[in-house]
Amino acid sequence: MRIVGSFRFLAALAGMLLVANVASPAIAAPSAPTNVSVLSTTQDGAATSAGTASVTWTQALGAATYSVTATANGQTSQSGSVAVCAGGSCSSSLAGLTGGITYSVVVTSIAADGSETPSAAPNATIIAETVPFTPGSLTLSLSSGQITLGWTAPSNGGSAIIKYVISDGGSFSVDVSSASVAYSSSSFTAGQNYTFSIVAVNSLGEAASDDFDAITFATAPTAPAAPTATVEGSSIPVNWLAPATNGSAITSYSVFLINSSGTDVGTPAVPSPATSTSLTLSNVASGTYTLKVTATNAQGTSARSIASTSKIISSGASDNTPTFSPADLASMDIGTNVILKASAPSGGAVTITVSASPAGACTYSAGKVFAVSAGTCNVAAAAAATASFAAGTGSKTITVKAAQSITFSPVASQALPGPIAVSAGSSSGLSVRFTVIGSCSISGSVVSFSAIGSCSVTAAQPGNVAYSPAQSITHTFQIASTSSAVGPGSSGSVGPGSSGSIGGSNPTAPGSGGDPVTGTPSTSAGAKVNAGSFKGYIALYAKGHKGKRFSAKVGKDWVIVPALKSDFVRIVEYTGVGYKIAVRVYIDRKLLSTIPILTK
Known part of the structure; x- marks a missing residue:
């Protein structure tokens, strides 16, 4: 019994193993989904990243389940919900789509063994729809009493923008065409602060709003009230009250003088400073006048005020223009000061004021102008009107310059034929100019000699816009013949052996071109010789x-x-100062006079 039981167990086990070793039949891959379509299902008001869509397709043979994927360049891929199939048709939902972006949708069949088959190309596509994005690059400006708002068109979120809405969070709201990227209006209250916002609107709703910078609305000032005016000789002092600024500070006023024909006289006058509310019109011709005032700010100029009452200028007012003393003061050196006065024909007081360019180039105090630094000093004088004289004004411009000096060394005596070159410098570094007078001429810095005599060379520097003219220096030197020798130790002396002269301590012996030291020359009545010294020179005279x-x-x-x-000859030779010299004078080689000299 036991053997039989064991046999049966082994037979059964062998049968089971045989069945296990028989191969299972292969399962085919699923077919591809067909008739794939996508439809937007975004609800109104959906945010720009909350677009939705429904995907449908025909059920595929062999598919146990499906996957749905939406992809777009630069975007995160979105997966559909679990597919639901019924009656041979399937569907899935997509969410988290970005408005205005085109997505490509692929549906993939998945068999029970995991094998996949995607839907065939071309893929189904959809432009995701949401509310628009927010307008960008917001700009705001105020000009001539008009606010202008600007922006750039945003992405429409996949649905065309219908309009833009601009509001101030209060009572102001306006719809702007979707084709526009700017809006201008002047329908605001001057002086009031505004903060505008903008939204874009499409069929799904409004975008998120964005705010422009805050702004205070302003317009041109209100016209001033009628000015008040009086008459003082030929002058008309004018005063007025500041009008409403309308949100922008007043920067200037203009006063119009209008004759009896209603015509403006000259150009409108502007007070100084320009925001002052008074001025005086001077030297007005005789006649009847009214005056009007306008105010200006950054947004424009007001209308003219109502006219003042009529003012009459009589014909008897005499000119009262002040004159300055000194009248010829045109420039000053830095560090100097000058007493400057002004007087008027009326004999009345004259007020002097000074302004400088750049500031601080000069000052005026206690009747003196002080030159401080290089620049221009503008001096103004004003005399008040009297019963017989009109108000008068005068002006003077003084250029403040740096001082300069010339360095020019004396020139020693020279001998024909020359020439010599002279040189001089200026402390300013500007070039020095030379002129000459006497037996000489000059070209540039080269002095040429024309005859025996003297030559005076003057060095000058006329200045420029930054420097005053320098004090000129003149040096005079003597021009001798080629036979003349200069005194002891002097540069330029004619040495031994030179033509026509005897130099050094070895004079030529008698009979060989030199002069004897004895004998009495024959002279005519009144003939004489002499010698003297000045400034290091010895002057020899023969008459x-x-x-x-x-x-x-x-x-x-x-x-x-x-x-x-x-008949009269003067010869000058340079020797230097402080020498005791015996001068021996010969006529026709015969000693005529011995003259002791201490050079000075």
Whole structure:
């Protein structure tokens, strides 16, 4: 019994193993979903990221379930809800879609074994619909009493924008065409603050709003009341009251002088400062006048005021223009001061005021103008009207400049034929100009000699817009013949062996071109020689010796003129100051006079 039972158990086990080793039949992949369509189901007022849609398709053969996916560039993929199938048709819902974005929708069949088949291309698409996005790049401006609001059109959320709505959170609200990106209006209350907001509207509702910057509405000022005016000689003082500003501070006033024909006289006058509520019109011609005033702010100019009462200027008012003393004061050096006065024909008081450009270039105190720094000093004088004289004004412009000086060293005596170059400098760095007078001429800085005599060189610097003219310096030097020698140690002396002269301490011996030291020359009545010293020079004089040979031993040096050309001759040689020198003068090689000199 036991053997039989065991056999039966083993036979049954073998049968089970045989069944287990037989392969299961393969399951085919599901077919692709067909007739896929997508329809927006977004509810009114849905936010821009809350769009919804319904996806439908025909049930696929072999599909146990489905997946639905919506994708778009730059967007997070959205998955549909669990598919619901009935009667051969299936559906799923999509949510979280961004308005205005085009999504591509794919439905995938999934078999029981997990195999998948997506819906065939082209994929179904949908433009998600929501309320519009908020308008961007908000701008606001106020000009000429008109507020202008600007914006850029936003994404419409997948449904065309119908309009924009602008409001101030109070009583003001206006619909603006969807084709517009700006709105202007002047229908506001001057001086009141406004904060405007804007929303875009489409078929699903309004976008989130955004606020413009706050603004105070303003217009041109109200016209001033009629001004008051009086007459003082040929002047008309005018006063008026400040009108309502209408939300923007007044920046200036203008006063109009109107003749008896109703015509404006000249240009309107502006007070100083421009926001002052009074001014005086001066030197008004005889006649009958009225006056009107306008006020101006950033938004424009008011209408003219009502006219003042008529004012009459008689014909007897004389000119009362002040004059300045000194009259020729046109420039000043920095650091200097000048007494400046003004007087008027009426004999009345004259008020002097000074302004500077740049500020602080000059000041005026106790009747003096003080030059402080480089710039322009504008001086104004005003004389009041009297019974016989009109009010008068005068002005003067003074240029404040820096002082400068010239450095120009003396020029030593020179010998023909020249030329020499001179040089000088100025403390300003401006170039120095030279002029000459005497037996010379100049080109640039090169002095040429024309004859024996003297030459005066003047160095000058005329200044410019920043510097006053410098004090000129003149130096005079003597021009001698080529045979003349300069005194001891002087630069430019003619040395030994030079043509026509004997230099140094070795004069040429008698008979070989030099001069003997003995003998008495023949002289005519009144003929004489002399010598003197000034400023380091020795001057030699000869009178009545025309045509004769003149020679002089100055210290150790010789001065020789082979033939004097006139009855009176003056020869100047530089020696320096503080020398004791014996000057021996010869005529025709014969000693005529010995003159001791201390140079000075």
